[in-house]
Amino acid sequence: MADKPEISGAANNQRILVVEDNDLNRKLFCDVLRAGGYVVEPVADGAEVLAVARRFAPDLAIMDIQLPGISGIDLIAALKADTALADMPVLAVTAYAGKGDEDRIRAAGAQDYLSKPVSIGPFMAAVRRLLPATG
Template sequence: MNRTVLLIEDNEQNRYLTTFLLEKHGYSVVAALDGARGIELGKTANPAIILLDIQLPVMHGYDVARALRSIAPLQDVPIIAVTSYAMAGDREKALAAGCDGYIEKPIDPDTFVSEIRKFLPPE
């Protein structure tokens, strides 16, 4: 089973924690610091899932989600918005842009990986 996670996150601490939790559970993490680089890595990394921050430099996360969805091999790859955007309507905006799920920051280290697994096929 493919256990590669594409993490598009500009905040170093968030990237570190997310990577630590995922690697501890046997996932391989490929990280991008901005949306443009995330799109490029999406084309080559063959991710099983994409974790996408919404507030990014270079490109906004909603635009990144739309761009990822336009890449044929990524059309069925789950994209999960992992974001501090928690106002009314933010979840709906993420889903409308092409995300399959939405997790609010700060993430809960005790439940984060199990939340991600909900979007992956059973092992």
């Protein structure tokens, strides 16, 4: 066996795309996920999401909804319309939490939704729920 310490919910190299334009949030999400054993690809620019996702082939996408120049809801719909990415689960994370927003986000194809500010425990629980078990 490896000398690596066992991390609760260790990911066995599962890949997560983190789409977040806020530098501090993106760094926090990536640091927490890497500490959990995940391989992470950060994306700050919504215009790059589809190209990066096709290249990186993530097991999960974490999607900010309020991005400059493009809606995260539109990006979720675009990911779901791409045959290579359609089965990838999406966790939407946003401060944009008005009445009906969660319904619109889920209708676009997100499997789960967290509103900001995000606590690490619920964030990691949502990630583990959405990723297939490895073993």
